[in-house]
Amino acid sequence: MPVSRYSLLGTRYSKTMHRWSELFIPTLREAPADAEVASHKFLVRAGYIRQLAAGIYSYLFLGNRSFNKIIRIVREEMDKIGQEYYLPALHPRELWEASGRYALMGENLFRLKDRKGTDMCLGMTEEEVMTSIALKELRSYKQLPQIWYQIAPKFRDEPRPRSGLLRVRQFMMKDSYSFDIDAAGLDVSYKKHYEAYCRIFDRCGLKYMVVEADSGAMGGKESHEFMVRTPAGEDQIVSCDGCDYAANMEKATSKLEAVTDLVAEGDGKPLLVHTPGQKTIEEVARYLGVSPKNKIKTLAYMADEVDEKGKKKSRAIVVLMRGDHQLNEAKFNATVATATRPMEEPEIEALFNSPAGYLGPLGIEWARDLKNHGGKPLLLVDKALEGRVNLIAGANKKDYHLKNLTPGKDFHPTAYADLRSVTAGEACPNCGKPLRIDTAVEVGHIFKLGYRYSESMGLRVLDRNGKEVMPIMGCYGIGIERILTAAVEQGNDNDGFWLPAAIAPFEVVVAPVNVKDEAVRNASEDIAKRLEAAGFDVVLDDRDERPGVKFKDADLVGIPFRITVGKKVTEGTVEVVLRETREVCDVTISAIVEYLQGVLRRSG
RNA sequence: CGGGGCGUAGCGCAGCCUGGUAGCGCACCUGCCUUGGGCGCAGGGGGUCGUAGGUUCAAAUCCUAUCGCCCCGACCA
Numbered sequence: 001m002p003v004s005r006y007s008l009l010g011t012r013y014s015k016t017m018h019r020w021s022e023l024f025i026p027t028l029r030e031a032p033a034d035a036e037v038a039s040h041k042f043l044v045r046a047g048y049i050r051q052l053a054a055g056i057y058s059y060l061f062l063g064n065r066s067f068n069k070i071i072r073i074v075r076e077e078m079d080k081i082g083q084e085y086y087l088p089a090l091h092p093r094e095l096w097e098a099s100g101r102y103a104l105m106g107e108n109l110f111r112l113k114d115r116k117g118t119d120m121c122l123g124m125t126e127e128e129v130m131t132s133i134a135l136k137e138l139r140s141y142k143q144l145p146q147i148w149y150q151i152a153p154k155f156r157d158e159p160r161p162r163s164g165l166l167r168v169r170q171f172m173m174k175d176s177y178s179f180d181i182d183a184a185g186l187d188v189s190y191k192k193h194y195e196a197y198c199r200i201f202d203r204c205g206l207k208y209m210v211v212e213a214d215s216g217a218m219g220g221k222e223s224h225e226f227m228v229r230t231p232a233g234e235d236q237i238v239s240c241d242g243c244d245y246a247a248n249m250e251k252a253t254s255k256l257e258a259v260t261d262l263v264a265e266g267d268g269k270p271l272l273v274h275t276p277g278q279k280t281i282e283e284v285a286r287y288l289g290v291s292p293k294n295k296i297k298t299l300a301y302m303a304d305e306v307d308e309k310g311k312k313k314s315r316a317i318v319v320l321m322r323g324d325h326q327l328n329e330a331k332f333n334a335t336v337a338t339a340t341r342p343m344e345e346p347e348i349e350a351l352f353n354s355p356a357g358y359l360g361p362l363g364i365e366w367a368r369d370l371k372n373h374g375g376k377p378l379l380l381v382d383k384a385l386e387g388r389v390n391l392i393a394g395a396n397k398k399d400y401h402l403k404n405l406t407p408g409k410d411f412h413p414t415a416y417a418d419l420r421s422v423t424a425g426e427a428c429p430n431c432g433k434p435l436r437i438d439t440a441v442e443v444g445h446i447f448k449l450g451y452r453y454s455e456s457m458g459l460r461v462l463d464r465n466g467k468e469v470m471p472i473m474g475c476y477g478i479g480i481e482r483i484l485t486a487a488v489e490q491g492n493d494n495d496g497f498w499l500p501a502a503i504a505p506f507e508v509v510v511a512p513v514n515v516k517d518e519a520v521r522n523a524s525e526d527i528a529k530r531l532e533a534a535g536f537d538v539v540l541d542d543r544d545e546r547p548g549v550k551f552k553d554a555d556l557v558g559i560p561f562r563i564t565v566g567k568k569v570t571e572g573t574v575e576v577v578l579r580e581t582r583e584v585c586d587v588t589i590s591a592i593v594e595y596l597q598g599v600l601r602r603s604g
Numbered sequence: 605c606g607g608g609g610c611g612u613a614g615c616g617c618a619g620c621c622u623g624g625u626a627g628c629g630c631a632c633c634u635g636c637c638u639u640g641g642g643c644g645c646a647g648g649g650g651g652u653c654g655u656a657g658g659u660u661c662a663a664a665u666c667c668u669a670u671c672g673c674c675c676c677g678a679c680c681a
Contacts, residue, residue, distance in 0.1 A: 026614085028631090029615075033615090033617090034674045054672080106679095108679085160677090160679080447681080513640055552642050
């Protein structure tokens with residue numbers, strides 16, 4: 001069977017040759033006005049999707065075919081490492097309260113009531129459901145490890161759905177969960193996912209990169225994101241062309257060039273200097289004739305917390321950065337493990353006894369420890385300031401700054417932490433070459449969860465000594481429509497897009513130039529049938545349309561190969577057109593199957 | 605949630621300021637014509653002007669409310 005070729009690609013959709021004239025492929029000459037990004041415009045124009053509501057889309061014939069091909073690849077690879085489940089999307093409130101996420105997820109969780117008035121919600125992910133199964137069923141270390149997954153719709157009431165399929169409210173997700181007896185086991189499950197994900201994205205034809213990611217405030221240890229570079233993306237990733245370093249902005253670091261510290265003035269003690277009207281870092285630096293690198297930027301935040309009794313309390317958190325550096329709020333929030341907001345003017349006055357613009361770390365009693373802070377304000381200092389001397393900061397007095405400030409000597413930070421956003425061109429922490437920053441779409445995420453759910457939901461098994469232990473978990477996600485979206489973003493031009501053959505709705509479109517010409521028509525039918533028999537997903541454009549119409553549609557809808565059947569059939573020849581390069585090649589009709597198999601093998 | 609924009613035929617838009625017959629291009633239907641890049645000619649169908657209320661002799665147009673969609677920001681295990 002020539003189908004053996006398909007063990008290579010493994011994407012054959014169904015054993016049916018489709019005739020364009022009988023299909024519903026509503027292509028549009030113009031994109032809807034509200035589409036901004038390329039993938040959104042083209043998927044609508046190509047008749048893949050139609051919008052139902054903000055962030056909610058219907059998949060038409062072509063879209064669904066591509067979608068199913070992606071799912072098939074994901075399923076095949078996941079089946080190699082885990083077991084597929086099918087879990088409900090409709091969850092009882094209690095389940096989410098058990099994990100503490102009912103409150104945590106806030107407005108992003110879709111909530112509804114059943115007829116009896118019972119609170120329900122729509123699943124955003126399935127940690128709770130999977131863990132509850134594990135909770136009821138897993139008893140012994142002998143049953144571990146387990147990897148369970150599903151491919152099912154997820155619901156998130158996003159504050160702002162956008163960019164077509166990139167950020168939506170209902171989407172298809174492959175989510176899997178691993179349960180291991182110990183951290184070493186989790187390492188294995190994690191690695192299996194890492195490798196499976198690489199195979200999945202490779203087979204889907206994506207040019208992706210794997211970046212170190214922040215595991216957030218969830219207490220996880222290790223996390224990687226699978227990213228596809230595209231200007232349409234919402235994430236920023238930092239990477240190095242010189243080595244394989246790559247991380248997202250929340251995690252990225254860089255090697256900083258050494259800074260020349262100022263020489264102490266006077267007796268070396270903090271020295272008050274008059275800086276009338278000079279508020280910004282730039283103004284002060286220029287006024288004093290120093291570089292912003294020798295200045296301290298003082299940022300004031302509040303963490304609003306609610307204690308067990310429901311009482312609100314706010315804690316002041318002050319951050320010191322090098323004058324020319326930007327605070328990364330994700331790093332900051334991860335460090336303090338809570339949500340924060342900038343201080344308001346009265347709060348600044350209350351803590352510093354000074355107007356904004358002249359803030360500094362002196363004269364305030366800071367907490368000694370991040371956890372046991374005793375209600376005192378926290379002073380977090382960015383690592384770039386560690387070891388620096390004779391810096392300049394605000395004096396907490398209008399129109400005055402202080403010179404000769406040395407952290408650890410003149411004031412005592414609660415903690416040093418990496419709080420800085422890397423900027424493009426800084427040196428790679430591994431090899432020193434300049435770093436680049438790109439926007440990207442996150443198509444997959446693997447994450448060592450740890451004991452977050454085992455603990456909150458009370459998951460225990462007996463180990464080989466008969467002792468109760470908490471299994472350790474990992475969770476792993478892939479956004480199905482994001483694969484499609486990223487593929488479209490990755491391959492498009494003015495006329496449309498081309499998908500990698502493995503995820504294209506059809507691999508080949510056979511386009512007879514004139515269906516009223518009997519020789520052309522017969523040859524087209526013959527070619528389409530032979531390709532179909534050889535295992536290709538093929539569509540025959542048998543519409544009685546002018547060639548221009550067929551070519552335009554073929555260019556638009558993402559099919560990677562076109563066979564144009566025209567006058568040259570009388571010589572026994574047709575044209576094979578590669579959509580991506582527009583390379584055209586005359587091929588003998590009798591050799592067409594072998595030819596395409598060869599092309600596919602090279603491109604696939 | 606803050607800021608901005610838009611809802612008129614399937615799609616893209618004009619008309620609104622200055623109230624008085626609802627229009628254009630594409631798509632669609634019929635016929636003829638044409639057949640290697642959205643061809644041409646002729647004829648034709650299709651719109652509660654997002655919704656509700658108000659002002660007016662008269663509202664797509666002015667006023668109020670409301671719903672929806674898009675963009676920027678905030679948010680995003």
